[in-house]
Amino acid sequence: MAGVDGIAGVDAVSDPSRAGRDPRRASRWAGVVRTPLGLAAVVLTLALLVLAVVAPMLWSADASAVDTDDILAGPSAEHWAGTDNLGRDIVLRTLVATRLSIGLALGATAIAVVVGLVLGTAPLLLGRRAGRAVVAGVNVAVAFPGLLLALFFAVVFGVGATGAVLAVGFAGAPSFARLVQTLVAGVAAHDYVSAARVAGVGELRILVRHVLPNIAEPLIVNATIGAGSALLSFAGLSFLGLGVQAPAYDWGRLLFEGVGSLYVNPAAAFAPGAAVLLAGLALNLLGESAAKAVGVASPGELSVAPRRRRAARATPLPGPAEPDPQADAPDLVLDVRDLHVGFPARDGRVEPVRGVTFAVRRGEAVGIVGESGSGKSLTALAVAQLLDDLADVRAERLDVLGEDLTAPGGESRRHHLGTSLAMVFQDPMSSFNPTTRVGAQLAEVARHHQGMGRREAMDRAVDRLAAVRIDDAERRVRQYPHEFSGGMRQRAMIGMGLMGSPELVIADEPTTALDVTVQQQVLDLLQAIRRADDVALVLISHDVTVVGDVCDRVLVMYAGRVVEDLPATGLTTSARHPYTRALVAAVPTMDTDLDRPLTVIPGRPVDPADVPVGCAYAARCPLASDRCRAEDPPLAGDGTAHRVACWHAGDPIDVDPGGRPLAQVEAT
Amino acid sequence: MATTASPGVAWPARTLDARPWLRFGLRRAGRLLVSLWVLLTASFLMTHLIPGDPVRGALGPTAPAELVAAKRTALGLDDPLPVQYLDHLRGVLTGDLGTSLISQVPVSDVIGQRLPATLWLAVLGFAVAVAVAVPVGVAAGVLTRRGHGRRTELAFTGTSVVLGTIPDFLVGVALVYVFGVRLGLLPVAGNDTLSSLVLPVLALAIGPAAILARVLRVEMVRVLQADYIRTARAKRLPARTVHLRHALPNALTAALTLCGLLLGALVAGTVLVENVFAWPGLGSTIVSSILTKDYPVVQGIVLVYGVGVLLVNTLVDVALALLDPRSMIRED
Amino acid sequence: MSELRFEQVSVRYGRSTVVDGVSLVVPPGEVVGLVGESGSGKSTLARAAVGLAPLHGGSILLDGEPVPLRGRRRPVQMVFQDPFSSLDPRMTIGASIAEAMPRDLDRSARRVEVARLLELVHLDAARADARPAELSGGQRQRVALARALAARPAVVVADEITSALDVSVQGTVLNLVRELQRELGLSMLFISHNLAVVRYVASYVAVMHRGVVVEQGPAAQVLAEPAEPYTRDLLAAVPGSTLRRSHP
Ligand SMILES: Nc1ncnc2c1ncn2[C@@H]1O[C@H](COP(=O)(O)OP(=O)(O)O)[C@@H](O)[C@H]1O
Numbered sequence A: 001m002a003g004v005d006g007i008a009g010v011d012a013v014s015d016p017s018r019a020g021r022d023p024r025r026a027s028r029w030a031g032v033v034r035t036p037l038g039l040a041a042v043v044l045t046l047a048l049l050v051l052a053v054v055a056p057m058l059w060s061a062d063a064s065a066v067d068t069d070d071i072l073a074g075p076s077a078e079h080w081a082g083t084d085n086l087g088r089d090i091v092l093r094t095l096v097a098t099r100l101s102i103g104l105a106l107g108a109t110a111i112a113v114v115v116g117l118v119l120g121t122a123p124l125l126l127g128r129r130a131g132r133a134v135v136a137g138v139n140v141a142v143a144f145p146g147l148l149l150a151l152f153f154a155v156v157f158g159v160g161a162t163g164a165v166l167a168v169g170f171a172g173a174p175s176f177a178r179l180v181q182t183l184v185a186g187v188a189a190h191d192y193v194s195a196a197r198v199a200g201v202g203e204l205r206i207l208v209r210h211v212l213p214n215i216a217e218p219l220i221v222n223a224t225i226g227a228g229s230a231l232l233s234f235a236g237l238s239f240l241g242l243g244v245q246a247p248a249y250d251w252g253r254l255l256f257e258g259v260g261s262l263y264v265n266p267a268a269a270f271a272p273g274a275a276v277l278l279a280g281l282a283l284n285l286l287g288e289s290a291a292k293a294v295g296v297a298s299p300g301e302l303s304v305a306p307r308r309r310r311a312a313r314a315t316p317l318p319g320p321a322e323p324d325p326q327a328d329a330p331d332l333v334l335d336v337r338d339l340h341v342g343f344p345a346r347d348g349r350v351e352p353v354r355g356v357t358f359a360v361r362r363g364e365a366v367g368i369v370g371e372s373g374s375g376k377s378l379t380a381l382a383v384a385q386l387l388d389d390l391a392d393v394r395a396e397r398l399d400v401l402g403e404d405l406t407a408p409g410g411e412s413r414r415h416h417l418g419t420s421l422a423m424v425f426q427d428p429m430s431s432f433n434p435t436t437r438v439g440a441q442l443a444e445v446a447r448h449h450q451g452m453g454r455r456e457a458m459d460r461a462v463d464r465l466a467a468v469r470i471d472d473a474e475r476r477v478r479q480y481p482h483e484f485s486g487g488m489r490q491r492a493m494i495g496m497g498l499m500g501s502p503e504l505v506i507a508d509e510p511t512t513a514l515d516v517t518v519q520q521q522v523l524d525l526l527q528a529i530r531r532a533d534d535v536a537l538v539l540i541s542h543d544v545t546v547v548g549d550v551c552d553r554v555l556v557m558y559a560g561r562v563v564e565d566l567p568a569t570g571l572t573t574s575a576r577h578p579y580t581r582a583l584v585a586a587v588p589t590m591d592t593d594l595d596r597p598l599t600v601i602p603g604r605p606v607d608p609a610d611v612p613v614g615c616a617y618a619a620r621c622p623l624a625s626d627r628c629r630a631e632d633p634p635l636a637g638d639g640t641a642h643r644v645a646c647w648h649a650g651d652p653i654d655v656d657p658g659g660r661p662l663a664q665v666e667a668t
Numbered sequence B: 001m002a003t004t005a006s007p008g009v010a011w012p013a014r015t016l017d018a019r020p021w022l023r024f025g026l027r028r029a030g031r032l033l034v035s036l037w038v039l040l041t042a043s044f045l046m047t048h049l050i051p052g053d054p055v056r057g058a059l060g061p062t063a064p065a066e067l068v069a070a071k072r073t074a075l076g077l078d079d080p081l082p083v084q085y086l087d088h089l090r091g092v093l094t095g096d097l098g099t100s101l102i103s104q105v106p107v108s109d110v111i112g113q114r115l116p117a118t119l120w121l122a123v124l125g126f127a128v129a130v131a132v133a134v135p136v137g138v139a140a141g142v143l144t145r146r147g148h149g150r151r152t153e154l155a156f157t158g159t160s161v162v163l164g165t166i167p168d169f170l171v172g173v174a175l176v177y178v179f180g181v182r183l184g185l186l187p188v189a190g191n192d193t194l195s196s197l198v199l200p201v202l203a204l205a206i207g208p209a210a211i212l213a214r215v216l217r218v219e220m221v222r223v224l225q226a227d228y229i230r231t232a233r234a235k236r237l238p239a240r241t242v243h244l245r246h247a248l249p250n251a252l253t254a255a256l257t258l259c260g261l262l263l264g265a266l267v268a269g270t271v272l273v274e275n276v277f278a279w280p281g282l283g284s285t286i287v288s289s290i291l292t293k294d295y296p297v298v299q300g301i302v303l304v305y306g307v308g309v310l311l312v313n314t315l316v317d318v319a320l321a322l323l324d325p326r327s328m329i330r331e332d
Numbered sequence C: 001m002s003e004l005r006f007e008q009v010s011v012r013y014g015r016s017t018v019v020d021g022v023s024l025v026v027p028p029g030e031v032v033g034l035v036g037e038s039g040s041g042k043s044t045l046a047r048a049a050v051g052l053a054p055l056h057g058g059s060i061l062l063d064g065e066p067v068p069l070r071g072r073r074r075p076v077q078m079v080f081q082d083p084f085s086s087l088d089p090r091m092t093i094g095a096s097i098a099e100a101m102p103r104d105l106d107r108s109a110r111r112v113e114v115a116r117l118l119e120l121v122h123l124d125a126a127r128a129d130a131r132p133a134e135l136s137g138g139q140r141q142r143v144a145l146a147r148a149l150a151a152r153p154a155v156v157v158a159d160e161i162t163s164a165l166d167v168s169v170q171g172t173v174l175n176l177v178r179e180l181q182r183e184l185g186l187s188m189l190f191i192s193h194n195l196a197v198v199r200y201v202a203s204y205v206a207v208m209h210r211g212v213v214v215e216q217g218p219a220a221q222v223l224a225e226p227a228e229p230y231t232r233d234l235l236a237a238v239p240g241s242t243l244r245r246s247h248p
């Protein structure tokens, strides 16, 4: 027994909801043979199957030929692995046993899969109460190791091949049932299943049309691995003398006989042992490789070819970026020039951030807006040095609170940034460590960076929680994050940033996961902190109104660039870039004219892997001209603090009075 | 999508009201009782599902009919089924598991003699597996985290899949051959000396250790990509602290359930390994009893194994609740 | 045009009452906006109307008759929030839409109908064979709308259908909702946590808080002169709101 069933493919992404997103399904299965291990497994499995078919036809008679003159002989030229106690050739017997061994394993797997499917899909078909009973039953059964169940069933079904097939099959069923249940539950939670129900589609039809196709891949993978473990279980049962009985023989039986004469002819044990091992491995590796191949590869798993890494800039940059007009100010907390963030990809490198330049002064609140995917978060994470090592960050200058991040830093920089740079993230739930109390997570900042003792650090944590208006902070520090409400968690996260004495707070969509009423509390809190200590704030949001409310200055990002940099008060009145203007107009507010359609931005955001020549916005821009499609406009200032990257900045945009911009049929 | 608004917060902040530990304890105890009942019923059914007369089967076709009949009466097999069932339950609860059909020894005595040897094997095997797997898996996880060590990952995964696939009895046979037959270094049968533990424990531990290490690596890699690890890095904690204080507990939590399953599988693995090494434990006894159709003994040993597995699972759940308080409310 | 009427509707999960005695009318051909914070029971109320949440008490009536919650004919249809989960990744969008159509249509009629519906939601009819992976979030939500319309519903329930979309795309879907409502005379229950969005599409507004509808009435009235403190809080929290500054 190879231990535990059902952990198949742990190294692959096994999320059924994600499987199937890739329309090129067949090519993903073909991915199995692209790794050396997978190829070996495929070849080995095929060889086994061929052997299972032909071996008994070729050597059946020879393998049972008794030779009483030559019993228990060691390996020789004639008998490569010697002979057994009746003088029969071990190698031939091992080869012939392939059919029975594989056949029994497949039979048992079939039983396990069928029973598992029936039990696993039952909760969907039977309705709440009966379904729950089935789940509970499977949960109890799954706790028992397969071999114990197999022994139990072997007693019930009797010693012998048939009994063993049934035993191994039924023993494998619970883990398979559990797998099916999990997969089915995963698919059934999707809205498309609800939608089918609402459309009056019956449960059986839903199972066949929606559920089974979406769980087929992990099922096949696990059935393959299940066949491997069935084979090994069988060998185990036969080895104990509980499986195949003489005169029939499978590998386990041969092993059982061979071990009896281990001191006389060890090869008699090794030949079937090797066969078991090889077959078990082949099936297992096949399953594992398939799991890896069909699971959606994470960017880290793409085959990166660093040698082929293209020159970082596919399109020439429009000259060195003009520094932010503020860049000369003496009190900068952030000075970013020509920041690029790239990742290795299938064909070279993608660059989702393509030259961002901005500066933030002490006490200033700068907002960054843009559609999702425009590079806002990457910019923030790059500035905070929180990107993982796959990311390739380049910048002409990256000064944060006086630290030059393009140069390597040491202990003192860690302490400096650890106390003076605070981060707030979008999802306050997942941003807290679920297994550690909130207080400890705050206190460790002070303990580590400020050298406080346990008691002192905890007092500070209580004090900071109170400072972010969390009632009963004494009690709250002893709670776990899941005991906090969403808004409270986000305030605690801000409190964590206040453990030191922050000079810069970077908040990435801090209110997106929160309710409107709670959103306001969090924004007010950020404002208060800013005002009290002259703290600079970089607030990232997809919501123009939020940024306009809180910030002094707004950077509008599109396709990895800043396309406009303007005072927040001017968002609705003096925006000059067509994208900014569209973004502002697209958001319904409490004053939106109800008689007119909302402004929409046609088309899709730019895919970082496929950035067009010229202005990235040209395909969606009503003002686009030939020049726009050929030349990329630089972010240029007009002497004031207002910068914009557009050839036709500020030109009037005709809105066809009667026409709805939507009426165009979208064909992408 | 940056714009997902409000809904879908993973855990409702509603645990303040109830006393979660009490509810958890009650629910868990309830599940244990139900499982025990299922186990008892299954062990009872076992002898009744066997085709033919179990007594006749045990005593052989040549035994005189009167002897079989007497035995049946003595075993209560002629009583109505519900009576037998209640007798079975009562017997088990009072520690009376019947007597062996072959040796006439009370089954509880057989178990009492054999259990310690098996327990030793299982506990030591598990301890060795965990002691090896945790540092190896965690280190491999850190080394192969996103964007690192693709070659290491390939080598590690290949090795661990192979080691995790080799069945323990094959490992056992190979160990017997190498250390017993070829080198004559270590005892290969019985449990007379402390050194006779070495090979069986090794045979038991290698597979689970490989599987556990592999899962731990995957968990570490996954956890290292979690948002809260980003938070820990944003606090500018040193890498060691991030890995050991923030990542490790979460990876262990995720691997704990697997530990339970592995320990269960390891208990089952003792059956095979004991037979390889002629270890005088429950495993060798149950196999010989199955072959001699000594059903009361088989029944008793199945019960012991089953109870062991259920206890392990309960312990794992408790440990999980201690490590990760969310797991207590997960099943509500 | 049909009227959807909730009468004293309650839904419970275990011991917690998620929707508590809600009475609400969606008048024929009107859009009723349902607002409230997350967890207030909006989605649950919507799901009850299509049979996805069990009714604990009260009744849901369509033109005076109980809404059919079983069987093939489903005059109340629903569009869901998450564009990535609302379409089967393995089905073409055409097949997804056709699945919701009445059974009696034959193959060619279905194809024609799919094309008509796709055009109705401003998607190229030639894309019926595309799979969801090839579509953007906004396009998926429009397909989901087309699927709901394929069932020839009397009432459509839209649950936060724009909250997972970027603002630039949100407008497309909102415009479409208004257009469909005007052209087809659909009755609609439109759920959103965003008051500005609700104000834009709905003629009536109901405010839900902790499982109870605390205020309802014509949109203009509720939003301009909220009677309930909770409604006032909601309005005050809208970013860019003028009320906000004066609010403590
Ligand atoms: N299936 C369920 N089981 C238990 N509680 C649920 C279930 N569905 C929803 N709830 C609870 O019901 C409350 C209301 O949820 P919901 O209807 O989704 O609100 P909204 O739509 O306003 O976000 C929440 O507290 C939620 O946790």
Ligand code: SF4
Pocket (backbone or CB within 6 Å): A577, A578, A579, A615, A616, A617, A618, A619, A621, A622, A623, A624, A625, A628, A629, A633, A645, A646, A647, A648, A649
């Ligand atoms: S440069 Fe041209 S295409 Fe780009 S935003 Fe300006 S007008 Fe539009």
Ligand SMILES: [Mg+2]
Pocket (backbone or CB within 6 Å): B007, C038, C039, C042, C043, C160
């Ligand atoms: Mg909702």
